[in-house]
Amino acid sequence: MSPTPDLTTASKPVLPEPTAPVHVATDERGVTAGRERARALTSLFFRSGAIAVLVLTCLLAAVFDNGFASLDNLRNIALASSFIGIIAAGMTFVIISGGIDLSVGSLFALGVLVSAFQSQHGSVAAVGTALLCCGLAGLLQGLVIAYLRLPPFIVTLAGLTGIRGIVYYITDEGNKVPQVPHKEAFEHLGTGTFITIGLPVWIMLLVFAVGWWLLARTAFGQHVQTIGGSDTAAELMGLPVRRVKVLVYVTSGLCAGLAGILTTALSGGGNEARIGDSYELVAIAAVVIGGTLLSGGVGSMLGSLAGILLWYVINNIVVQGLQFNTYVQQVVSGAFLLVVVVLQTQLGKRAEVGVR
Amino acid sequence: GDSGNKSTGADAGTGTTASQPAAPASSAPAAATSTGSDASSSADAGSSAAAGGSGEVPAAIKAAGGTALIAGTPAKGIEAQYGPICKGSDLGIGKIDFAKDTIGWAQSEKEANPFRIASTKSQVDEAKKRGIHLLTTNAQSNVQQENSDIKGMIDKGAKAIIFSPINSTGLGDAIAYAKSKHVAMIPVDRNITGVQGCQSVGPQLGSDFVLQGKRAADAMIKATGGKAKLAILLGATGVNVTDDRTSGFLDELKAQNASGIQVIFKQTADFTREKGQQVTETLLQSHPDVNAIYAENDEMALGAITALQDKGKNGTDKVHIVSIDGTKGAVQAIVDGDIDTVIESNPAYGPSAEDALNAYVNGDGYPAVTITTDNQYDKSNAQQAISSGTAY
Amino acid sequence: MSTAVLQRIPRLDRKAVDGDFVRERGVYIALVLLILYNVFFTPFFNRFETVTTLMLQTPAVLIVSLGMLMVIGTGGIDLSVGATMAIAAAVMGKFVAPDPKGLGLPLALAIITALVAGLLVGIFNGIVVGVGGVQPIVATLSLLVGGRGIALVITSGALIELFVPGLTKLGRGQVSNIPYIFLIALALVVVVAVLVRQTTFGFRLLAIGGNVRAATLAGLPVRRTIITVYALSGLLAAIAGIIATARTRAADPSYLGLGLELSAITAVVVGGTALNGGRVRILGTVAGVILMQLLTTTLTAHNVPDSATQVAEALIIVGAVYIQRTSRSGE
Amino acid sequence: MSSAQPKAPTLSIQGASKHFAGVVALDDVSVDLLPGEVHALVGENGAGKSTLIKLMTGVYSLDAGTLHYQGEQRVFKSAREAQQAGIQTIYQEVFLAPQLSVARNMFLGREPKRFGSLDLRRMNRETDEILGRYGIVADVRRPLGELGLGVQQMVAVARAVSQDAKVVIMDEPTSSLEPREVDRLLAVVGLLRQQDVAIVYVSHKMDEIFRACDVVTVLRDGKLVSTDPVSSMDRRTLVSRMLGREASDIESGRTQLQVRGTARSDAAPVLEAKSLQRKLVLDDISLVVRPGEIVGLAGLLGSGRSETAKAVFGAMPVDSGTVHVEGKPDARRNPASSIRSGVAMLPEDRKVEGIIPSMSIRDNIALAALPQLSRGGFLNRKKQDEIVDVFMKRLRIRAAGPHQKVRELSGGNQQKVLLARLLCLNPKVLILDEPTRGIDVGAKAEVQALIADLADKGLGVILISSELEEVVEGSDTVLVLRDGAALGTLFGDEISEDAIMNLIAGAAAEQAEVAAP
Numbered sequence A: 001m002s003p004t005p006d007l008t009t010a011s012k013p014v015l016p017e018p019t020a021p022v023h024v025a026t027d028e029r030g031v032t033a034g035r036e037r038a039r040a041l042t043s044l045f046f047r048s049g050a051i052a053v054l055v056l057t058c059l060l061a062a063v064f065d066n067g068f069a070s071l072d073n074l075r076n077i078a079l080a081s082s083f084i085g086i087i088a089a090g091m092t093f094v095i096i097s098g099g100i101d102l103s104v105g106s107l108f109a110l111g112v113l114v115s116a117f118q119s120q121h122g123s124v125a126a127v128g129t130a131l132l133c134c135g136l137a138g139l140l141q142g143l144v145i146a147y148l149r150l151p152p153f154i155v156t157l158a159g160l161t162g163i164r165g166i167v168y169y170i171t172d173e174g175n176k177v178p179q180v181p182h183k184e185a186f187e188h189l190g191t192g193t194f195i196t197i198g199l200p201v202w203i204m205l206l207v208f209a210v211g212w213w214l215l216a217r218t219a220f221g222q223h224v225q226t227i228g229g230s231d232t233a234a235e236l237m238g239l240p241v242r243r244v245k246v247l248v249y250v251t252s253g254l255c256a257g258l259a260g261i262l263t264t265a266l267s268g269g270g271n272e273a274r275i276g277d278s279y280e281l282v283a284i285a286a287v288v289i290g291g292t293l294l295s296g297g298v299g300s301m302l303g304s305l306a307g308i309l310l311w312y313v314i315n316n317i318v319v320q321g322l323q324f325n326t327y328v329q330q331v332v333s334g335a336f337l338l339v340v341v342v343l344q345t346q347l348g349k350r351a352e353v354g355v356r
Numbered sequence B: 001g002d003s004g005n006k007s008t009g010a011d012a013g014t015g016t017t018a019s020q021p022a023a024p025a026s027s028a029p030a031a032a033t034s035t036g037s038d039a040s041s042s043a044d045a046g047s048s049a050a051a052g053g054s055g056e057v058p059a060a061i062k063a064a065g066g067t068a069l070i071a072g073t074p075a076k077g078i079e080a081q082y083g084p085i086c087k088g089s090d091l092g093i094g095k096i097d098f099a100k101d102t103i104g105w106a107q108s109e110k111e112a113n114p115f116r117i118a119s120t121k122s123q124v125d126e127a128k129k130r131g132i133h134l135l136t137t138n139a140q141s142n143v144q145q146e147n148s149d150i151k152g153m154i155d156k157g158a159k160a161i162i163f164s165p166i167n168s169t170g171l172g173d174a175i176a177y178a179k180s181k182h183v184a185m186i187p188v189d190r191n192i193t194g195v196q197g198c199q200s201v202g203p204q205l206g207s208d209f210v211l212q213g214k215r216a217a218d219a220m221i222k223a224t225g226g227k228a229k230l231a232i233l234l235g236a237t238g239v240n241v242t243d244d245r246t247s248g249f250l251d252e253l254k255a256q257n258a259s260g261i262q263v264i265f266k267q268t269a270d271f272t273r274e275k276g277q278q279v280t281e282t283l284l285q286s287h288p289d290v291n292a293i294y295a296e297n298d299e300m301a302l303g304a305i306t307a308l309q310d311k312g313k314n315g316t317d318k319v320h321i322v323s324i325d326g327t328k329g330a331v332q333a334i335v336d337g338d339i340d341t342v343i344e345s346n347p348a349y350g351p352s353a354e355d356a357l358n359a360y361v362n363g364d365g366y367p368a369v370t371i372t373t374d375n376q377y378d379k380s381n382a383q384q385a386i387s388s389g390t391a392y
Numbered sequence C: 001m002s003t004a005v006l007q008r009i010p011r012l013d014r015k016a017v018d019g020d021f022v023r024e025r026g027v028y029i030a031l032v033l034l035i036l037y038n039v040f041f042t043p044f045f046n047r048f049e050t051v052t053t054l055m056l057q058t059p060a061v062l063i064v065s066l067g068m069l070m071v072i073g074t075g076g077i078d079l080s081v082g083a084t085m086a087i088a089a090a091v092m093g094k095f096v097a098p099d100p101k102g103l104g105l106p107l108a109l110a111i112i113t114a115l116v117a118g119l120l121v122g123i124f125n126g127i128v129v130g131v132g133g134v135q136p137i138v139a140t141l142s143l144l145v146g147g148r149g150i151a152l153v154i155t156s157g158a159l160i161e162l163f164v165p166g167l168t169k170l171g172r173g174q175v176s177n178i179p180y181i182f183l184i185a186l187a188l189v190v191v192v193a194v195l196v197r198q199t200t201f202g203f204r205l206l207a208i209g210g211n212v213r214a215a216t217l218a219g220l221p222v223r224r225t226i227i228t229v230y231a232l233s234g235l236l237a238a239i240a241g242i243i244a245t246a247r248t249r250a251a252d253p254s255y256l257g258l259g260l261e262l263s264a265i266t267a268v269v270v271g272g273t274a275l276n277g278g279r280v281r282i283l284g285t286v287a288g289v290i291l292m293q294l295l296t297t298t299l300t301a302h303n304v305p306d307s308a309t310q311v312a313e314a315l316i317i318v319g320a321v322y323i324q325r326t327s328r329s330g331e
Numbered sequence D: 001m002s003s004a005q006p007k008a009p010t011l012s013i014q015g016a017s018k019h020f021a022g023v024v025a026l027d028d029v030s031v032d033l034l035p036g037e038v039h040a041l042v043g044e045n046g047a048g049k050s051t052l053i054k055l056m057t058g059v060y061s062l063d064a065g066t067l068h069y070q071g072e073q074r075v076f077k078s079a080r081e082a083q084q085a086g087i088q089t090i091y092q093e094v095f096l097a098p099q100l101s102v103a104r105n106m107f108l109g110r111e112p113k114r115f116g117s118l119d120l121r122r123m124n125r126e127t128d129e130i131l132g133r134y135g136i137v138a139d140v141r142r143p144l145g146e147l148g149l150g151v152q153q154m155v156a157v158a159r160a161v162s163q164d165a166k167v168v169i170m171d172e173p174t175s176s177l178e179p180r181e182v183d184r185l186l187a188v189v190g191l192l193r194q195q196d197v198a199i200v201y202v203s204h205k206m207d208e209i210f211r212a213c214d215v216v217t218v219l220r221d222g223k224l225v226s227t228d229p230v231s232s233m234d235r236r237t238l239v240s241r242m243l244g245r246e247a248s249d250i251e252s253g254r255t256q257l258q259v260r261g262t263a264r265s266d267a268a269p270v271l272e273a274k275s276l277q278r279k280l281v282l283d284d285i286s287l288v289v290r291p292g293e294i295v296g297l298a299g300l301l302g303s304g305r306s307e308t309a310k311a312v313f314g315a316m317p318v319d320s321g322t323v324h325v326e327g328k329p330d331a332r333r334n335p336a337s338s339i340r341s342g343v344a345m346l347p348e349d350r351k352v353e354g355i356i357p358s359m360s361i362r363d364n365i366a367l368a369a370l371p372q373l374s375r376g377g378f379l380n381r382k383k384q385d386e387i388v389d390v391f392m393k394r395l396r397i398r399a400a401g402p403h404q405k406v407r408e409l410s411g412g413n414q415q416k417v418l419l420a421r422l423l424c425l426n427p428k429v430l431i432l433d434e435p436t437r438g439i440d441v442g443a444k445a446e447v448q449a450l451i452a453d454l455a456d457k458g459l460g461v462i463l464i465s466s467e468l469e470e471v472v473e474g475s476d477t478v479l480v481l482r483d484g485a486a487l488g489t490l491f492g493d494e495i496s497e498d499a500i501m502n503l504i505a506g507a508a509a510e511q512a513e514v515a516a517p
């Protein structure tokens, strides 16, 4: 983006060497060093809170439920989580930027149906058009949020409704349920495997890897985090706040679209217009379980991955392992979610000890 | 393109009714009508719309993998059956020991209305009766959840899955997984389309939703004398049941030249009572001249009645109502004079599904598609249906 | 959601004074426009019945929105209100329904129990948020997921039909053409208005929404206030649940209040309350509820297909908030 | 300073006006910024300094007036545009990304890349170097927010200055800095001047103006009062222009606390904190405050002064230790219970911990004293209005009225609102963490006088200030801290800047040669 000036020369000839440090923010022996070590440790624990809970839950499930640890079951949990997982990856960016995207469930449906409709024109059309549509929808929302300065919650709430309306429209009020003509290469995206693990799972991992890189290792990622901390600050520092915000919603739209495409590819189409209903809540829950703060600024890609896996592991345990009736299943899922977020929050507080 | 549309559309209608003669043709002529008082009404519906000769396979059945009508007399409760005969061994499915093996039941929608409650209860009760170890799941209307529910039960060792598909399509993932694991799949209620013969799933048992719509239209014409300002309360958007019940109904109105029946209003009420009430309230406000309501399920009809009661407009003398499902509440409403006719959609697939499964994996096989018989209730048989417990 | 403290003054600020009129009244203007449209283009609209129907259809959402409004005032959000309605309905249904399905207890007792149930749900949320420090959206999400399950467990999954004269009367009784339930809603609007504007509780609620840390350091009872706010939200949701049940004459654990949390949030926001807390608009919320309900009614009346209805709703939401945006973006 | 032939201004703003709903923030102000000139901008709180700056940097749009930059008329539509054009600004509050590392902050918006990824190594290395030149040794990979406010402010300065700037604007850059850091900063300013950068320097500290600036512009009530060479000014005139009063009425503009430090009182302590301990944060801190006594906390940035204050107030949990107020132990130890027992605290970070931006001045003031200002749970607006009126007058809060939103006030006036909030609690002990931060000379004098006055009336005060002078002159007792531990206590006549610095230096031998200013 902007040229990188040589920072060292800008003020090189300048200051006389300070005789001694004016301010030492670290010292090797003293309290500060101890503080720092404690902080690093706790913050590691904090960041991996969801991972810890995930591992713990899996271990318990494996011990108490013999079917859980079977490779088939684990593979299927991974596959089931890959769709909303991809959505959650996009959502992580949105939430770190201080926003929220409630429209992802509808965008997902848009991706599902557009790709199914377009699959008769070939795989490239199926994938390309669906991504284009979802990206554009994300773009539109992003523009409204960034340029008209409307609150993301509202804009994407409208998106949730409006995009669903569009999905109904293109399916003739839900009456058309497009199928993928058989033997389309793109079906392989959904049904294919690599090292016995479904391609959607690999794609999800790839999305998370790219997401991690974007967040931690690119200017874009830094800008997203800064904006999430305070968009006024970001603006005053001269960051391209609006552009970044727009990009964040485009990213989220693309992720939701990709998840939809993979769903169509896996099922061979034939999904109803109401598919993806309330997926936004699952995606948000996953991100938050993963330790990302809804207030923005701070978040972790790996956490979101752990979060979505945790969600599906719990679902698997509650639905399959415990065999409660449906009502009790809901109660147990809710309770589980609560325990996880409370645990996560408490870990978070521990990690903050000494910072404030 | 065309393949994108559900194949059970309008064109399927004529075909489907071809199965209708099968019912009267059976030795127990009243299979469809034994409890249905008005034997002629359903027969009329069938004959009036019947087009192709018997033996021709309706498109919907074809889509569900049926290729030929199986001649002969179907058992009680069955309207028609279509071959080929599916055998589990063809898909490499081994025999099942019902005393030891596990079977899964995947419900698609919330067990909220009597239809779904009865549907699951029938499966659970039957399994208990036969001493079968049954796993159960409920996908809460989420197709991806149903896919993973089914796969999860297979992972848990289920040797067969009886399932109520959310929709006729969309379960490709679970079906492929079951196939790869040689697990028997028995869809009930809604059919799975796009399967060839018995190559993806085992025998299917279901109602004919288009026919239900036609019968509703027929009943509506009778009730209103062919003249009405009619509102339709549509089922959930995007579900083939809704589509089928709508197209069947409208086609039949056309087929019977019932131009006196004007459809003045068509809005979704999501198959739920509360929405049925809300939408009807608005209907009454904006179209006070409405005098007939076709509700695509009983819950919506009951919601509509509540709304009508609030305006003192309930009673078939003021507003005619025809609905589908055959739940106790709706049949009671016939007795109370609020509903004209209820077309049954019988959810009790427990016994028939277990029979079909047994024949499919352990016996000589079972027809690819079975259309079950649905009753029909009106003033003449409603009270009896309640006291005898036929209405669920 | 980030509370930027340094004011970003939009370029429009020169017109601030004249712009204010529209901004402050965006929701009312939209409402008037919609009414005018109906007066001219919707058949049978110009009858008193239209108003009655609206007065029957809005109370439940309105009452829930009042609770939501207070929660939003603290900078929180309550996703569990729909489930809470279902729980209250289920409890009431279970208590009042005759023997095979319920306990056949007196209606008054059933209602009180349902209210207590709602209150408990709210207190629970409040503790999780206020003491546990869990972010409101996920804290209440767990009850959105699990709460309906509780309701289903109570009724064993089925809808319970309630032919209880008292309840029916509550649902459709009227005093000179004004439904009881609307009067109840109005009374609650007044109560909430007094609570928020006149009491220390309301003051604290807004202070917490404005800046929790400052409120804590100023010695406000932050936890207690948060717990109370969520408790009230639960209580109001329970009242809404009872009213909705009285209207449908059935306790429906599966669908009662389903998705209502979003309707309530929409109404609050369309009514001009920002989600970041610290400010609430009570009358705006009332107008927001009426606007959204009337919009649905209008589109249904015109037999507009689902797809168009949803797109239209989306546009109205964005439009209404856009009109009012500047009063908010200053925060 | 300025060279022989007059230079063309780098940036010139003419006839600038700006008003916000109901407030004229700036009215027809013109200022020229010349290359190589340090231009001081002074005025009371709310005079319009920050507003003028924001008009120069595209944050606000001009209602009237023009802006010329490098000879061309320009309209900056955003801070970004101005920054790209070469105008670097350090805004009044520290506006960086606290959750990102120091190095990332340093390069935010102009990140060096390697193969598409951030070149973190280079960023860390260069940040280390840059900060080193400011005498800051810090782990640049640590989140900025974990460093004290002072370090953060230095990072902000370094960040702005390390870019290739034509204009550098500093809005109260020293408000969180301690004397040696101020020296550093002023050295940086000097170097920028040598490089022909045009500099705007806003400060309420007169010393700095006279030490570092060439020209001074005075604003009052949004209007331009004068622009003169600093050399032609004296402190008294400058202050009188700011306040709009006769020069003869003005004190020197230095600390207004009458030099205290008289004999130790023997009265029973009003507050007594014993062995406050918190792992890695506080190490066995004890302190005693007697009625009428002002206890200063001294120490370098991050020495634990604020944390001691919070621990005493119950705003931060401690592992062990007790606090007695008037001999009674406070078991609950939270802000509410402290307030109830008569202890009130002014937090250090006004923005984050102090004001409630969405509320009015009245409500912000009434906030803590709510129980006294209400009846049976209902607000008593009349009583509130009376009290608020008293304090707005007493502290001379400059606002459109009690109903103006606090977020619309200038920083200094926000601080006064907070003080008013505490005072209407009628506390026995007042803990003041940087009470005069960002407050103008006039107000500062008032606040200092107020503190002294309160103490004279028997109030116990704990005072924290990064201005050593303020602590030294204003305290009866000084507790010196380092790394969360007490180094010693100075009483009465023992209190001097040298004594404090010596204590600190003695505890850190390797820093002994750092001369106290």
Ligand SMILES: Nc1ncnc2c1ncn2[C@@H]1O[C@H](COP(=O)(O)OP(=O)(O)OP(=O)(O)O)[C@@H](O)[C@H]1O
Pocket: C007, C009, D020, D021, D023, D024, D025, D043, D044, D045, D046, D047, D048, D049, D050, D051, D052, D092, D398, D407, D408, D409, D410, D411, D412, D413, D438, D440
């Ligand atoms: N966004 C705003 N809305 C309304 N009034 C504002 C706004 N920003 C500033 N003002 C008003 O404009 C006037 C000038 O404020 P400004 O921040 O420029 O003062 P300042 O000279 O920087 O004061 P300080 O020394 O306290 O920082 C003040 O009266 C302030 O209340």
Ligand SMILES: Nc1ncnc2c1ncn2[C@@H]1O[C@H](COP(=O)(O)OP(=O)(O)OP(=O)(O)O)[C@@H](O)[C@H]1O
Pocket: A024, A025, A026, A032, A035, A354, A355, A356, D146, D147, D148, D149, D150, D299, D300, D301, D302, D303, D304, D305, D306, D307, D308, D348, D466
């Ligand atoms: N070197 C440091 N390492 C880690 N954290 C620090 C450091 N310096 C300061 N902090 C943090 O900054 C905040 C303020 O620091 P503290 O209260 O110790 O300092 P202080 O003496 O009041 O100085 P200040 O003038 O910076 O407020 C605290 O939250 C503290 O944890």
Ligand SMILES: O[C@@H]1[C@@H](O)[C@H](O)OC[C@H]1O
Pocket: B109, B113, B115, B116, B241, B271, B296, B297, B298, B324, B325, B345
């Ligand atoms: O009424 C039934 C409906 O609730 C279900 O979803 O599908 C079948 C219908 O008969």
Ligand SMILES: [Mg+2]
Pocket: D049, D050, D051, D092, D171, D410, D411
């Ligand atoms: Mg300022």
Ligand SMILES: [Mg+2]
Pocket: D305, D306, D307, D348, D433, D464
């Ligand atoms: Mg401090």
